[in-house]
Amino acid sequence: MQGRQGWRQGLVAAVATFALIGGGLVGAGAAHAAPATAEAAAGVVGGAAKLKISSQPKARTVAAGKTATFTVKVPRGAKVTWQVRKPGSKKYVTVKGATRTTLAVRATTKLDGARYRAKAVKGKARATSSSARLTVVTKPRFRTSPAAATTAYGRTASFKVSASGGSVSYTWYRKLAGATKYTKVGTGSKISVTATASLDGARYRAVARNAAGSKTSRSAVLRTGAAPRITTQPRITVVDAGADAVFSVAAAGEGLSYTWQTLEVDSETWRTVSTGAGTTLTVPAVGAQRSGLSVRAVVTNRYASVTSEEVGVLVRPTATDPGSPALPYAVGDLLGLWLDKAEILDPELGYPAPGDGFTYESAVFMAADLAEKPVSPSSLTFAHTGADGTAYEVVDVVDVFEALAEAFGEESVVNEVGLVLLMVVVKVPTGAHGGQWSVTSTSGASPSTAYFDLC
Structure with missing residues (x-):
């Protein structure tokens, strides 16, 4: 910024010099050609001496109907003329009869924001004071x-x-x-x-x-x-496909009301589904395609509101209502998540030639224990029914984390939360690609099987 200002000042000086020379003002008369910059800013006319105003008028704030007084101090014998620039105007005009060093103005609301200044003249010397603002107020x-x-x-x-x-x-x-x-x-x-x-x-x-x-x-x-205080948070609910999911919350405080909200898997907007005094919410007939639905409660009284933890519905998909890719499901006591659709494996992955008309198909499955315990891959078994309705052999179950550790070193694989990530490979006829996958978990008190459509 300083460089730009210096450039401008230099340009102004060059133009001023050119104007003086071009106007023929070089020589003995050049000293009287124009006022100095400070004199011009003070309102000194070319050729006139500077008149000193020793006391400038000051801004005034007065009530409407009262008198505002502006004062200047000038050398003895100087003649004073007051000017005003009214609100909304760009020009100063002379105040009639105002020729003393003190100007008294009866304040009106129309004069709020007006500016007053004094012009002083003594012989050839003259000057203009700074302007002072008049602020006119009325009772609040x-x-x-x-x-x-x-x-x-x-x-x-x-x-x-x-x-x-x-x-x-x-x-x-x-x-x-x-x-x-x-x-x-x-x-x-x-x-x-x-x-x-x-x-x-x-x-x-x-x-x-x-x-x-x-x-x-x-x-x-x-x-x-006192604001409400949640004493019992709602919990993740696991249901069979088509069953009702029930959530509950408990809170302490006076005059409580409860608002239940749900968030669909493919949405970012919470939707209010119940309001009032109910401490429970029933989500009826939850199908596999709504597995992963999020639920929360907002507890309110006259002083504040508090929101519960977000929990969800986990569905155990059945053969008639199978799960779909990229949604969380319950498999026994486990939270299971199919990451993607089933794919035909690249022949270069090293599996033996499948034979004429056959191919290798794979899907990836990730599981975590709802009680946050480590998951053992040995507790999970897989099966596959091809698109032609025939059961086909599972030829390989790859522990992805273990394979990464062997390939890149144990320190490169971080699995602190006890997840298991498995790639399941089946051998099917080319025309049977897709079909239905199933996984059975023996981690709970009794075996549980969930079904998935990964086409």
Whole structure:
């Protein structure tokens, strides 16, 4: 920025020099060709000496109907003329009869924002004072009064006001419940307080002041209390395909209401499905395609609201209502997730030639224990029915994490949460690609089988 200003100053100097020379003002008369920069800024006419104004007029703020006084101090014998630039105008005009060093102006609202300045002349010397702004105010009137507030202990309550009149300042006062007097608690158009039990029932009001007077707002009461507290969070619910999923929540606090919300797997918007006093939510007839549906409860009272943990529905897919790719499902006591559709394997992966009309098909399965225990691959067995309805052999189950550890070193594979990631390979006729996959888990009290359509 300094470089750019220096470039401009140099250009201005060059133009000024060119103008002086081009105008024939070189030589003995050049010293009187133009006023110095400081003199020009002070309003000195070319060839005139500078007149010193030793005291400039000052801005004034007065009430409408009162008198505003502007004063300048100039050398003895100097003649003074006052000028005004009214609001909305770009030009200064002479104030008739204003020839003294003091100017008295009767303030009206139409003059709010007007600017006044003085011109002084003594012989050939002259100068123009700086301008002074006139601010005209009226007695404050509240446009917005503080509104009552209700909030929980530890949270912030705010009160705000606004008043007309111009140049208004605000002072806040509070009277505690049971008290007889208000005490000062802050300034500004807005005040914020941290809710405590001792502030329940306190009243707040503001006093607006300016040069024309003051006005007191209506008072607003603050109510404080305990926010709801969730004592029992809803839990992940595992159901068979087509069964109802039931969630429950428990909370402590006065005057509680409950709002249940759901989030579909392919959505980013929570949808309210139940409001009122119900501490339970039933999601009826959950099919495999809604497995992974998220659920939460919002518990509210007059002071605040609190949101529960987000939990979900896990469905055990059946042969008649199979699961689909990229959705979470329950497989026994496990949370299972098929990562992608079944694919035909690349022949270069090293499996023996499948024979004429056959190919290798694979799917990837990831599982985690709902109780956060490590998952043993040996607890999972897989089966496959091709698109032609025939059961085909599972020729390989690859532990992906173990394979990565062997290929790149154990330190390169981080599996701290006990996940298992398996690639399952089957040998099927080319025309039987797709079909239905199944996995059986023996991790629980009894074996459980889930079915998946990965076409």
